[in-house]
Amino acid sequence: MVLGTYKEALSARSTEQKILDVSQDGGIVSALLCYALDEGIIEGAVVAGTPDDDWRPIPTVVTSADEVIAAAGTKYSMSPTLSALKEATRQYGIEKLGVVATPCQTQGLRKAQAYPFTRFVAEKIKLIVGIYCMENFPMASLDTFATAKLGFDSLQDATKMDIGKGKFWLTKDGEDSGLAIKETHGYEQSGCNICMDYVAEWSDVSTGSVGSPDGWSTVLTRTDAGADVFKGAVDAGLIETKPMDDVKPGLPLLEKLAKGKKDKNGKVREERVKMGLSIPAEY
Amino acid sequence: MFDKLKKAFGGSDEPKAPKVEEKVEAAAPAAETKAPAEPKAASSKPRIGYIHLSGCTGDAMSLTENYDILSTVLTDMIDIVYGQTLVDKWIHGTYAEEMPEMDLCLIEGSVCLQDEHSVHELLEARKKSGLVAAFGSCAVTGCFTTFARGGQQAQPKHESFLPISSLIKVDLALPGCPVAPEVIAKAVVALCEGDLDYLQPAMDWASCDKGCGCDVLTGIVRQGLCTGCGTCALACPTRAMGFSEGRPSCDRDRCIKCGSCYLMCPRSWLPTSRIKKETGL
Numbered sequence: 348m349v350l351g352t353y354k355e356a357l358s359a360r361s362t363e364q365k366i367l368d369v370s371q372d373g374g375i376v377s378a379l380l381c382y383a384l385d386e387g388i389i390e391g392a393v394v395a396g397t398p399d400d401d402w403r404p405i406p407t408v409v410t411s412a413d414e415v416i417a418a419a420g421t422k423y424s425m426s427p428t429l430s431a432l433k434e435a436t437r438q439y440g441i442e443k444l445g446v447v448a449t450p451c452q453t454q455g456l457r458k459a460q461a462y463p464f465t466r467f468v469a470e471k472i473k474l475i476v477g478i479y480c481m482e483n484f485p486m487a488s489l490d491t492f493a494t495a496k497l498g499f500d501s502l503q504d505a506t507k508m509d510i511g512k513g514k515f516w517l518t519k520d521g522e523d524s525g526l527a528i529k530e531t532h533g534y535e536q537s538g539c540n541i542c543m544d545y546v547a548e549w550s551d552v553s554t555g556s557v558g559s560p561d562g563w564s565t566v567l568t569r570t571d572a573g574a575d576v577f578k579g580a581v582d583a584g585l586i587e588t589k590p591m592d593d594v595k596p597g598l599p600l601l602e603k604l605a606k607g608k609k610d611k612n613g614k615v616r617e618e619r620v621k622m623g624l625s626i627p628a629e630y
Numbered sequence: 631m632f633d634k635l636k637k638a639f640g641g642s643d644e645p646k647a648p649k650v651e652e653k654v655e656a657a658a659p660a661a662e663t664k665a666p667a668e669p670k671a672a673s674s675k676p677r678i679g680y681i682h683l684s685g686c687t688g689d690a691m692s693l694t695e696n697y698d699i700l701s702t703v704l705t706d707m708i709d710i711v712y713g714q715t716l717v718d719k720w721i722h723g724t725y726a727e728e729m730p731e732m733d734l735c736l737i738e739g740s741v742c743l744q745d746e747h748s749v750h751e752l753l754e755a756r757k758k759s760g761l762v763a764a765f766g767s768c769a770v771t772g773c774f775t776t777f778a779r780g781g782q783q784a785q786p787k788h789e790s791f792l793p794i795s796s797l798i799k800v801d802l803a804l805p806g807c808p809v810a811p812e813v814i815a816k817a818v819v820a821l822c823e824g825d826l827d828y829l830q831p832a833m834d835w836a837s838c839d840k841g842c843g844c845d846v847l848t849g850i851v852r853q854g855l856c857t858g859c860g861t862c863a864l865a866c867p868t869r870a871m872g873f874s875e876g877r878p879s880c881d882r883d884r885c886i887k888c889g890s891c892y893l894m895c896p897r898s899w900l901p902t903s904r905i906k907k908e909t910g911l
C-alpha cells in the first residue's frame with residue numbers, strides 16, 4: 348500500500364486556539380502530545396524545537412503543554428532528534444517517551460526497538476508521531492531560498508515557513524512570498540533521494556497537511572497505540588475531525604505524492620546500485 | 631534447535647576476505663559425526679560456554695541484567711558447562727580439567743597476543759564449540775582495548791589486543807559496549823527458537839570490520855546516505871558523536887571503536903521484515 352498500513356484516515360484540526368496560533372497546519376502533533384502528556388500516556392517527548400527562533404532545528408525534550416507549544420511548527424532542516432533520546436531517558440529519567448519523527452527518524456526508532464543495541468532506551472518509546480516528509484534542506488539551502496531567490500535580507504526575517512500548493516513559502520511582515528517547488532530541487536540533502544517513505548509508514552500515527560484544506564491536517568492512525576491516543580484526544584474534545592471523503596483535495600493527492608516519491612527515489616536506488624554505490628542492506 | 635542453527639552456519643560462506651589461511655576452524659562439515667553440537671540423548675539443553683578474555687566483565691553483567699528471564703534461561707533452557715565468571719568451571723580453575731564440548735561459546739573481550747593462556751583458550755574454544763559468538767565490542771572489534779600500549783604492570787609485555795576474529799572464525803557477533811541486555815535477551819530467544827532470520831544481521835556482522843565513528847563518515851555520509859536523524863549519537867556509549875550542519879561529527883578522542891554508531895544507523899542496514907512483524911505495519 349502506497350500509504351503503508353493504516354487503520355483510519357481523517358482530516359483533523361486542534362480545537363485549541365493557542366495551538367492553532369503557532370501550529371503549521373491543524374496542530375495535530377501538538378494536540379496529541381498535550382493530550383498524551385496530560386493523560387500520562389507519555390511523561391515527555393523528543394521534538395525538533397528551534398529555541399533561538401532562527402529556523403535551525405534543535406532536538407528538544409518537552410514535558411509540558413507549554414513546552415510543546417513553544418516547539419510547535421515545522422522546521423525544514425535536519426534535526427538529529429534521536430540523539431536527544433538518551434538525554435530524555437537518562438537525564439530526565441522519562442520512562443514513557445513520545446517522539447515526533449520524520450520517516451527516516453521513524454526507521455531509526457523502529458530499528459532500535461527491533462535490535463535494541465542501546466541499553467534501556469528503545470523500550471521506553473511509547474508513541475511515535477510521524478510527520479509527512481518529502482525531503483529536507485541544509486540550513487544553507489534555506490538561506491539561499493530566502494536571500495538569493497526571494498530577495499530577503501536574511502532568513503531570520505521570515506516569521507513563517509511552509510511548503511504547500513506547489514510552492515515553498517516564507518512570510519515576512521504578514522506577507523507571503525512563494526518560490527516554485529522546482530526552484531528548490533537540487534537543494535535538498537542527498538540522503539533524502541533514496542528514501543521510499545513519504546508518510547512515516549512505521550509510526551504509530553502520522554500526520555501532515557497534504558490532502559486536507561488549509562488549517563487542517565490529514566491523519567493516518569496506524570498502530571493500536573497511535574489509534575488509541577488519537578481517539579482519546581478526539582473524545583476529549585481536543586481534536587475535531589472530518590471524513591477524508593468530505594474534504595478537498597483528499598486522499599488521492601496524498602497517495603499521488605507518496606507514490607511519486609517511491610517511484611522517483613526507487614530509480615535513484617537502482618542507479619546507485621548500478622554505479623556500485625551502497626544502499627541500506629535490507630533484512 | 632541447535633541442529634538447525636548448526637546446519638545454517640555450516641552452509642554459510644566464509645567471511646569474504648579470510649585473513650589467515652591457518653585460521654582454526656570449527657569442526658568442519660566433514661567431521662559432522664563427531665561435531666560437538668550433536669545433542670546427547672541425556673540432555674537436549676544446549677551446552678553453553680562463556681569465556682572471558684580481555685574485557686571488563688561488562689558484557690557478562692549485561693547478560694545477568696535480564697533478571698526476568700535469567701533464572702528460566704539458566705534453569706530450564708541451557709546448561710552452562712564452561713565459564714570463569716558465571717560458573718566456576720574453566721581450564722585454569724578448580725573444576726574443569728579440560729574444556730568440554732559446547733554447542734555455543736560466548737566470548738567476551740579481545741584476545742591478547744602476548745597472553746598465551748588467552749590465545750590457547752580461544753583456539754581451544756573454537757575446536758570445542760559448534761558456534762562461537764563474539765559477545766560485546768571488545769571481542770567483535772577490539773573496542774577500547776585497541777588503544778592498549780603495553781608497558782604496564784603486572785604484565786608489561788601485554789600490548790596487542792585483537793578482535794577474536796583475527797585468530798578464529800566467528801559465527802555470530804553481538805557488538806555493544808557493553809552489549810545491551812535487551813538485545814541479549816532477544817538473541818537468546820531467537821537462538822532457542824531457531825529464529826535465524828533475527829540472527830542473520832549478527833551472523834553477517836561476524837565478518838564485518840566496522841568498528842569506529844569513522845565508519846559513519848565513510849560508509850554513510852560519504853556515500854550520500856545520511857539524513858541527519860541522530861541515531862548514531864543515540865547509539866554512541868561515550869557521546870563521541872556530535873552533530874554539525876545535520877551531519878554526525880565524531881570526536882575521535884572520545885571514540886572507543888565499539889562500532890555501535892554504524893551498527894545502529896538505519897542507513898547501514900534496515901530490518902524491514904522484523905519491524906513489520908513486530909509492529910504489524
